[in-house]
Amino acid sequence: MIVAGDWAITPGVKTLEHGAVFMNGSHIQDVGTKDALVARYPKAIVRDHPGCIIMPGLVNAHTHLALTALQGIVPPEGELSPWIDRITRAILALDRNDFAASAAAGAAQCLLGGVTVVGDIVYGPESPATASDLGLGGTFFWEVLGITPAELPEALAMIEFPSIPGDRCPSRTRCGLSPHAPYSSGPDLLRAVKQVADGFDVPFAIHAAESLAELQLLTTGDGPFAEKARRLAHGFHPPRSGAIHYLDHLGVLDGAIVVHCVHLMPGEAHLLAEKARGVVLCPRSNAFLGNGRPPIRTLLDAKARMALGTDSAASNADLDLFAEARALRELEPQLTVTQLIRMMTETGAEVLGLGNRFGRLAPGYNADVIAVRIGETGNPLQAVIDLGSPARVRTVVTDGVARVLGGVPTFPTITIQKAIAQVTAKATRAIAN
Ligand SMILES: [Zn+2]
Structure with missing residues (x-):
């Protein structure tokens, strides 16, 4: 799968216009512009993110x-x-x-x-x-x-x-x-x-x-x-x-x-x-x-x-x-x-002692990639800090598996929310007693 955006953040916190990442299974295999990656891996599925920056998890x-x-x-x-x-x-x-x-x-x-x-x-x-x-x-x-x-x-x-x-x-x-x-x-x-x-x-x-x-x-x-x-x-x-x-x-x-x-x-x-x-x-x-x-x-x-x-x-x-x-x-x-x-x-x-696996979009790293919607901007890094929020996180991939797509989780949040509400109520009672 290729995940592409208007920008990507590459190692050293550099920006790459029209940047993209090619993931092979659970790892990143290649990073470059979308056009270059599509040319190199013509059979890959491309997930495009207009208005987004692609960055490490x-x-x-x-x-x-x-x-x-x-x-x-x-x-x-x-x-x-x-x-x-x-x-x-x-x-x-x-x-x-x-x-x-x-x-x-x-x-x-x-x-x-x-x-x-x-x-x-x-x-x-x-x-x-x-x-x-x-x-x-x-x-x-x-x-x-x-x-x-x-x-x-x-x-x-x-x-x-x-x-x-x-x-x-x-x-x-x-x-x-x-x-x-x-x-x-x-x-x-x-x-x-x-x-x-x-x-x-x-x-x-x-x-x-x-x-x-x-x-x-x-x-x-x-x-x-x-x-x-x-x-x-x-x-x-x-x-x-x-x-x-x-x-x-x-x-x-x-x-x-x-x-x-x-x-x-x-x-x-x-x-x-x-x-x-x-x-x-x-x-x-x-x-x-x-x-x-x-x-x-x-x-x-x-x-x-x-x-x-x-x-x-x-x-x-x-x-x-x-x-x-x-x-x-x-x-x-x-x-x-x-x-x-x-x-x-x-x-x-x-x-955290995980610097050789996470934190960078680089070949060999775990395929942890996110897309954050920043809109049109001349300064994408500034926009990430100014605008970044869960509401703007469109895609989250970990080890090559999509956990959030189009801002929607691929896991069952309703069950999670119900369970935590009961635990919060129990903890609240414990403090009140
Ligand atoms: Zn603490």
Whole structure:
């Protein structure tokens, strides 16, 4: 199949007028102008997209798909800690079927918005199983918190690490590990998880430098997270430094994916640039939870590798990565549209350890291709950022299979919507009680 548009985005975030992609099975075989590809592959079916730009499937580098049903049920509290407590009550009320329904709804939202790859935090096999059923790929990070290093082997055995139970699409998925945060995983656990991740060559991610309360805990040992740290982060003593220095001191920053990075101390942006695999910014989640704004200029100046994520639907309006990019540009108007698109595609995939499979329209890459309606424009990259939205995503192909055609999903959304409504009602009751 050839997918063609008025424009295509080629590697390096370059634009190609009348660009098109020829997919052979689950992979991209060729990229060029539509005329050139039609001449080279005369028997191929051509799917034309007038008024559209063809680009790689987007990479939402930080999601919690299994929490999609919790969207809007806990309003921001002004402080992160009590918000986490209420969300946790809702999570504890859910069973495996609920997580599956919730993850399916999240995966559907992603695909309809042009996202074909996620960096998802996983609590059970339901999330990767459901996502891969619908054709969504990504790195699925098993969350670890509150245990001791001695309990880690049993916890890993339970999740069948390093395989991904229920995974229907191994060519699209990768396993990862994620200790939740410095206040919920003790220093020895952080080291132990990093050692396992390195030993199996799987990505390691952590939420860090997210809130002032976290910084207060790290610098003084006090504040809203002190009780959580006593209960969950075994062996924790305040390092009297910022989160990034703390992770570096523990020896876990090398190659780590660090999510949020809102409250950085002097020198920490450079440490991230030098040692981390990448930073995932989630500006709308930070704003929703009242955590502040990430220091984008400082991270850019330090040349930190940055990706973009929506975080969970519980702390955001939706899983729309275009809206996330606009929110980031609002915080730092000097970010160019090329930089933003790179974060949403190439760098996102690289940060998740999937840079050789996703994020680029290039031969040999997985056939993840989307078409976004931008109309007539002299500046297609600008139009992608200004106008991009799920409503403008016309076609979504993952591994060569159409998941959205003419803006209409090829999977049954009514069943997904019904199931998630029941889960949301259940979670809402759990919080009210
Ligand atoms: Zn998160």
